[in-house]
Amino acid sequence: MIEVRLNELIAARGMTLTELSHRAGVTTVNLSILKNGHARAIRFSTLARLCEVLRCQPGDLLAWRADGNEPAPESAADTQAAGGGASYS
16 A cells, blocks of 8 residues: 655645645645545656655655555665665675
8 A cells, every 4th residue: 555645744844735736736636636545646747746846755755555554664765864774795
């Protein structure tokens, strides 16, 4: 399952869905579908515009979950930020 973290990002930036809609050029209806987890797909161009306006990476906006109840596993970026990560010899 892919989780869309749009609510968290717009709240953290003090932005409304309507403001994001105007700034990113994406309809409020489409953003609402994304926000509520009802989207079946997203175009890369839309994802790029959202990331530009929200000043984030695609991984900040989208997260994978094994099912609806389990938290997403740590990403490689999270592991590296915590001081871990792969070691190459």
